Each structure stands twice: as structure tokens, then as C-alpha cells.
Amino acid sequence: MARPRGYDRDTVLDKAMSMFWRLGYEGAHLAALVEHTGLNRFSLYKEFGGKAGLYEAALDRFLGYLLGQYRDILTVQPQGLENIEAVLRSLQYGSEYYGCFMINTLTQRDSVxxxxxxxxxxxxxxxxxxxxxxxxxxxxxxxxxxxxxxxGLGKMLQTLDQGLHIQGLAGTTDAQKDAIITAAMAGLQAR
Amino acid sequence: MARPRGYDRDTVLDKAMSMFWRLGYEGAHLAALVEHTGLNRFSLYKEFGGKAGLYEAALDRFLGYLLGQYRDILTVQPQGLENIEAVLRSLQYGSEYYGCFMINTLTQRDSVxxxxxxxxxxxxxxxxxxxxxxxxxxxxxxxxxxxxxxxGLGKMLQTLDQGLHIQGLAGTTDAQKDAIITAAMAGLQAR
DNA sequence: CCATTTACAGACCGATCATTCTAAAATTCC
DNA sequence: GGAATTTTAGAATGATCGGTCTGTAAATGG
Structure with missing residues (x-):
């Protein structure tokens, strides 16, 4: 017995994620968020409590995607170097965004x-x-x-992983990222 | 025949750098910059043209520091793995800041x-x-x-380097970063 | 010691920020 | 089809944004 909402929560979060990702927390103004997400101001406050809540919800959604992808690949049995190489390569393609929303959140610690x-x-x-x-x-x-x-190797791989997310920001191509991963995997093999 | 300025340009840039670094371009408000740098609003505009100019000048100063450090270590003759290990280890200590101002600038591309x-x-x-x-x-x-x-190896090393700047943001200690570098260098050696 | 020059502190500006509120539109239950 | 309920669009709100301006303080040259 009510008017149906004119927005889809997940769609809204995807749009918000994209904006926070590129513009940062402070750079993504509420007016722009309202315009691009299709979620009107009032509903934004009712649904997410405010800008901060929307950011956290968008990050949650991103982490859900990201961790799902990692889990899917890195729990394949038997676990080993194949999974590691597969997950590194999977990260390099198809992102329309800049870097990684999780890393951006870490670097902007005092603003988010x-x-x-x-x-x-x-x-x-x-x-x-x-x-x-x-x-x-x-x-x-x-x-x-x-x-x-x-x-040490675990943290080294994660370091490389995080670095790969940065690389693209300065123009590194997918082919170059492939070469990075190939070079890194070569160093891992037993000799 | 004029009143001497009450600020030191380099000191101002160091303070501004620290603030932009931690808070991002939009997060570092002009009022806070004025308060912390000691440079008053009027002089800020006369000296740097505005907030954007101050950011660029602060980044220039940071890059001067950073590239100087890289050049100092990585041009030692003969060039080789010793220099690479030395520069990676040199990056991990003594930073009072979060991450790396250059990388933060890259991740916040659309806001800076x-x-x-x-x-x-x-x-x-x-x-x-x-x-x-x-x-x-x-x-x-x-x-x-x-x-x-x-x-490929060159970009791989830079990727690791950039990743190391991210690692500290989530609590990785200097000892753990040492282990990361040791693990990475082991993979590089001829076999 | 006065004139000139520069830096200073702080008031002021329109624009815009996140947030709140109001009232009209849309849907369902009865 | 009318009452109830929820979403909608958009107008306020006070605070604060980056940027500008004005008058005063501090220094030097003559």
C-alpha cells in the first residue's frame, strides 16, 4: 500500500561506487550523486542515512564483488601457483574504473x-x-x-597485487601488466 | 624597502604537502591550510596563485625529494641488484606520512x-x-x-615499489616490509 | 622620521556544501 | 474510488567552501 520506489538498490550502489571511486569521498558531491544514481536526496537519507552511509554501502558492495572473485579463484583445489597466477591475471582486465576502490579507500584514510x-x-x-x-x-x-x-611471500604477492592496481593509473597497458605478472611468477618457481 | 615575509617557502610547502597527502586535494580545506602552514590567505594567492598552485608546488617539492633519493641510490656504479634492494629498503623507513604523495595523486586523478x-x-x-x-x-x-x-622486470619492480607504499596503510610493519623485499629479491637472483 | 613598499590579519563575497523539510504524485488496501 | 502510505521532486537551511578585498602593521630608503 505504497508507491513503489523508482530505483534499484544495487544499481544505485554501483553508480555511487563508480563516482566515489573516481572522485573520492569529498569529491563526489551529493548533487552529483543524486543526479547520477537516480536516487533522490530524501530516499538517499532514508535508505543509507547519508553520504557516509552510502559510501560504506558502496564499499561493501565492491568488497563483495572483489572478495568473491578472489575466493572463487584462490580456493580451487589443489591450491598452488596456478591459482595465484590466475587471480593476478584476472585482475588486469575489464575494469572501467581507476585503480581499486579498496586501495583508494586506504589511501584516503583521513577523508573517508x-x-x-x-x-x-x-x-x-x-x-x-x-x-x-x-x-x-x-x-x-x-x-x-x-x-x-x-x-613474507604472501605479503609480497599482495604488495604486487596492490601495485598492479596502481600501475594502470599512469598508463600501463594490459600487455605490460601481463609482462609484469610473467616476470613475477618466474621468480616464484622452485629451482 | 618592504616588510619581510613571515614565512619560509619550503616550510610552507612541507606543511601543505603533509596536509594534501593525508586529506587529499578536496579534503585539505583552505582554512586548514592557512592555519597549519602559517601562510596567510593573501600571501598564498600571491605566492602560489591559489589552492591548485599550492598543490602542484607541494607535489613538485615531494617529487624533488623522492626522485633525488631514487637517483642517489640507483645511479651508484656498478648498477645492479644491490642498488635495487637498497632503494626498496630505503623507502620503508622514517615516513611520518601515509603512503606516497605521488601515488595518492595518481589515485585521485579526477580530483587533483x-x-x-x-x-x-x-x-x-x-x-x-x-x-x-x-x-x-x-x-x-x-x-x-x-x-x-x-x-617486464622493471615494471614489476616499480609495481612492487608502489605496492609497498600501499601496504603500510593497512598496518604492515617495517619488519614485514623487510620480509616482502627479501622474498622479492630472492626471486630475482640468477639461478 | 617620514614616504614607500610589502606582508599581515581578518572581514567579506557569491557559490556550493550536506542536510532537512514541504508538498505533490503514485500506488495499494478496503 | 477514496483513505492511507510511501516515494518523489524541489525548495529551503545553516554552514562552509575557495577566493577577494580592505585597512593596519612592519620594514627599508632617503
């Missing part, structure tokens, strides 16, 4: 809502754990040297 | 003045060239495999 920063840190932690699990698998299967430092 | 983005891209290009020169030296000295892809 505190809750958003906390979620980004938690997301990064989960990704690191997934890398470590696959390194452990690689070790068990003899793919990497027996003396390998799993923790 | 266009001139700032262009300078950041140019800076990244110079750093990559320095890495490549040392990889060429390493190849000539037999430190890395003869079949190595210098261009």
Missing part, C-alpha cells in the same frame, strides 16, 4: 568514513590469507622452494 | 589539478627508467638470468 577504512583493512587481511593458503599448497606440492617464507 | 597528475605520471616514468638501467646492469654482470625481460 572511519567505518569504510576499517572494512578496507579487513578486506585486505582476507585477501592476504587467501594468498598464504595457496603458497602453503604450493610448498606442499613442491612448486616453490622448501625454505620459502610463506608469510 | 590536471598539472599535478601529469607531474606524477612523469615522475613514475623516471623511476621506472632508473629501475630498468639497474636491471640492464644486473644482466651485464650476470646477476639475473640471461633470458630476463628487462622491461
Amino acid at each position: 568514513p572511519p567505518g569504510a577504512y576499517d572494512r578496507a583493512v579487513a578486506g585486505a587481511g582476507e585477501i592476504e590469507a587467501l594468498y598464504r593458503a595457496n603458497l602453503a599448497g604450493a610448498l606442499a606440492r613442491g612448486q616453490i622452494a622448501a625454505a620459502s617464507d610463506i608469510a | 589539478p590536471p598539472g599535478a597528475y601529469d607531474r606524477a605520471v612523469a615522475g613514475a616514468g623516471e623511476i621506472e627508467a632508473l629501475y630498468r638501467a639497474n636491471l640492464a646492469g644486473a644482466l651485464a654482470r650476470g646477476q639475473i638470468a640471461a633470458a630476463s625481460d628487462i622491461a
Whole structure:
């Protein structure tokens, strides 16, 4: 017994994510958000509580996508270097955005809502754990040297991963990112 | 025959850099900049032309620092893996800031003045060239495999470098960054 | 010690910010 | 089809934005 809403929540979040991603928290003005998302001001406050809530919800949606993708690839059995290479390569294609919304949130720590920063840190932690699990698998299967430092390598892979998200910002092409990944994987193999 | 200025240009730029760094271009409000830098509004416009000019000048100063550090270490003769490891380790200590101002400028491309983005891209290009020169030296000295892809490895090192600047944002300690670098260098050695 | 020059502190400006409110439009239940 | 309910569009709101202007303080040259 009410007027149906004229917007789709997920569509709104995707648009908002895109804007926050490119413009940052402060750079994405409410007027622009209202115009592009199709969600009117009043409903924005009713649904998300305000700009900060919209940002956190958009980040949640992004992290849902991102972590889903990581989980899908990095839990394939048996875990090992194949999964690691696959996930690195999967990240390099098809993004219409700039860099990575999670990383942008980390770099803009003092401007984004505190809750958003906390979620980004938690997301990064989960990704690191997934890398470590696959390194452990690689070790068990003899793919990497027996003396390998799993923790160090796990963080190294995540570092490379994060760096790849930055690379594109200064014009690095997909082909060049492929070469980066190939070079990095070559260094990982047992010798 | 005039009143002497009550501020030091370099000190002002250091303070402004710190604020833009942490808060982003839009997040660093003019009132806060005026308060923290000690430079009053009027002089800010006379000296830098406005907020955008101040940002670009602060980025220039940062890039001067950063590129100077890279040049100092990466032009030591003979060039090779020692320089690369030295520069990676040098980046991990003593920063009171969050991440890297150059990378922040790249990630906030659509919010910072266009001139700032262009300078950041140019800076990244110079750093990559320095890495490549040392990889060429390493190849000539037999430190890395003869079949190595210098261009790919150069971008890979820069990717790792950029990732290291991100790592600290989510709580990675200096000791952990050391382990990351050790793991990465192990993969580079000729075998 | 006065004239000149420059920097200073702070008031002022229109524009725009995030947020709140008001009233009309749209849908469902009865 | 009328009452109830919810969304809509858009007009206020006070605060604050970046930028400009005005008058005063501080220094030097003569």
C-alpha cells in the first residue's frame, strides 16, 4: 500500500561506487550523486542515512564483488601457483574504473568514513590469507622452494597485487601488466 | 624597502604537502591550510596563485625529494641488484606520512589539478627508467638470468615499489616490509 | 622620521556544501 | 474510488567552501 520506489538498490550502489571511486569521498558531491544514481536526496537519507552511509554501502558492495572473485579463484583445489597466477591475471582486465576502490579507500584514510577504512583493512587481511593458503599448497606440492617464507611471500604477492592496481593509473597497458605478472611468477618457481 | 615575509617557502610547502597527502586535494580545506602552514590567505594567492598552485608546488617539492633519493641510490656504479634492494629498503623507513604523495595523486586523478597528475605520471616514468638501467646492469654482470625481460622486470619492480607504499596503510610493519623485499629479491637472483 | 613598499590579519563575497523539510504524485488496501 | 502510505521532486537551511578585498602593521630608503 505504497508507491513503489523508482530505483534499484544495487544499481544505485554501483553508480555511487563508480563516482566515489573516481572522485573520492569529498569529491563526489551529493548533487552529483543524486543526479547520477537516480536516487533522490530524501530516499538517499532514508535508505543509507547519508553520504557516509552510502559510501560504506558502496564499499561493501565492491568488497563483495572483489572478495568473491578472489575466493572463487584462490580456493580451487589443489591450491598452488596456478591459482595465484590466475587471480593476478584476472585482475588486469575489464575494469572501467581507476585503480581499486579498496586501495583508494586506504589511501584516503583521513577523508573517508572511519567505518569504510576499517572494512578496507579487513578486506585486505582476507585477501592476504587467501594468498598464504595457496603458497602453503604450493610448498606442499613442491612448486616453490622448501625454505620459502610463506608469510613474507604472501605479503609480497599482495604488495604486487596492490601495485598492479596502481600501475594502470599512469598508463600501463594490459600487455605490460601481463609482462609484469610473467616476470613475477618466474621468480616464484622452485629451482 | 618592504616588510619581510613571515614565512619560509619550503616550510610552507612541507606543511601543505603533509596536509594534501593525508586529506587529499578536496579534503585539505583552505582554512586548514592557512592555519597549519602559517601562510596567510593573501600571501598564498600571491605566492602560489591559489589552492591548485599550492598543490602542484607541494607535489613538485615531494617529487624533488623522492626522485633525488631514487637517483642517489640507483645511479651508484656498478648498477645492479644491490642498488635495487637498497632503494626498496630505503623507502620503508622514517615516513611520518601515509603512503606516497605521488601515488595518492595518481589515485585521485579526477580530483587533483590536471598539472599535478601529469607531474606524477612523469615522475613514475623516471623511476621506472632508473629501475630498468639497474636491471640492464644486473644482466651485464650476470646477476639475473640471461633470458630476463628487462622491461617486464622493471615494471614489476616499480609495481612492487608502489605496492609497498600501499601496504603500510593497512598496518604492515617495517619488519614485514623487510620480509616482502627479501622474498622479492630472492626471486630475482640468477639461478 | 617620514614616504614607500610589502606582508599581515581578518572581514567579506557569491557559490556550493550536506542536510532537512514541504508538498505533490503514485500506488495499494478496503 | 477514496483513505492511507510511501516515494518523489524541489525548495529551503545553516554552514562552509575557495577566493577577494580592505585597512593596519612592519620594514627599508632617503
